[in-house]
Amino acid sequence: MTALRELTRTSLLCRDYVSDKLTDKEICQHLRAVRVLCVSDLENLSSSSGQTALTTLVSLVSRMGMQVALSIPEVEMIGPQPPLTTGPLRATLFAMSESLIPGASVQGDIGFQPDIVFVLGDTEFDRTQLFWRLNGDAWAGSLQMGEIESRPWRSDWTVGSMISAALAANEAFKFAVRGLPLRDQGNDVFFEPSRACGFDFGEITLSQEIVDLGRVDVISAGAITQSALYALLRFPSVRMSGRIFDDDITADSNMNRNMLSVRADIGTAKAQLVADICADRFQFQAIRSRFTGTGTEIGDLASRVLIGVDDIPSRWQVQRRSSGWLAVGGTSHFSISSSDHSSASPCCGCLHPVDDLAGGNPIPTISFVSFWAGLATAVRLLREGVGQPYGPSQQHLWLTPLRLDQPHAAMWLPVVAVSNCPVSCPASRRLR
Secondary structure (H helix, E strand, C coil), rough: CCCCCHHHHHHHHCCCCECCCCHHHHHHHHHHCCCEECCCCCHHCCCHHHHHHHHHHHHHCCCCCCCCEEEEECCEEECCCCCCCEEEEEHHHHHCCCCCCCCCCECCCCCCCCCCEEEECCCCCCCCCCCCCECCCCCCCEEEEEECCCCCCCCCCCCCHHHHHHHHHHHHHHHHHHHHECCCCCHHHCCCCEEEEEEECCCCCCCCEEEEEEEEEEECCCHHHHHHHHHHHCCCCCCEEEEEECEEECCHHHHHCCCCCCHHCCCCHHHHHHHCCCCEEEEEECCCCCCCCCCCCCCCCEEEEEEECCCCHHHHHHHCCCEEEEEEEEEEECHHHHHHEEECCCCHHHHHHCCCCCCCCCCCHHHHHHHHHHHHHHHHHHHHHHHCCCCCHHHHEEECHHHHHCCCEEEEEEECCCCCCCCCCCHHHHCC
């Protein structure tokens, strides 16, 4: 089992920077040789946020083909962590071994010699080896190298814990690339370790016990929307219903980034798979067809729509049919784009008025980049649902997660109406 098929998109993304002399097999072998140790005590695993930080990190790292060891106590899972089954957390994570990428094991720490170590919260760790701590609160997450003052994970809301897990996955990937020859040595700046980094989506004030997002239509059941729903399933008391549109079948090449899928799901319809996994919390109807925007049988779109497709003309089609609010998550190599659009604001056609003809297929992807795009989209939907949307100056987020220790790695931006908008939205028509 070489994992070549499962990691084909990851290898393709690595080729942005690594030497052309490397074969795909050599890239995969190098990724699979990286050994990651995750450490936590009982207190940090006694909250939803602590358990989510650990399970998300293990999934993101495993989907890069890496080896994971756990130095944690056994504890019952507080709530569902799909696609994992419920039960004892440590045993459940061990059972995930090789269920995502062939050869990517999850094991105990006895005799394990880690290359990189991640410690949850204020867990005591007395080894001399360099390590990072995952810290944060309900809405913000951070990663710090070495011994620093930290607090345990205690929050029921899990946005910050997923941020910290994604930051840790960034560092694991950069460690791997530092062991490969680069095409241009000037690019090594992108893969330098971050001594401290973090991100904050902004605090949300929640007054109600149940957060009902109403009807939401989801366009695509692929990596970005799976990551968004993965996050939403970990938000306590969130409910919604709607439809999921996707005509695709789960493939082995999806395992590197589809956060709600495991290898046993290969060959199943993505829309039905996601609807079934979400069924305990969200009532989705699986529409096993591609949304084209031309069929009258689908009726009107819901008042809220999530789009998780990188194909820009497909976004235009959805925007033309939407009369309410929609959020778009996308990726471009190592960067992500997240935006939301109401009927009164500049639309996604104004944001991307020209198709990216250089996009190509297959698209280079990796677990943590797709995850950032989905998480950002999920937060936008939550904020819209509770009446605390981002303002015009934060309508668009452009984020490059590799170096979030740098000041311009994340940029909040307005969306400006353009006269050549391919959607011909109201904001663009007013310019004419």
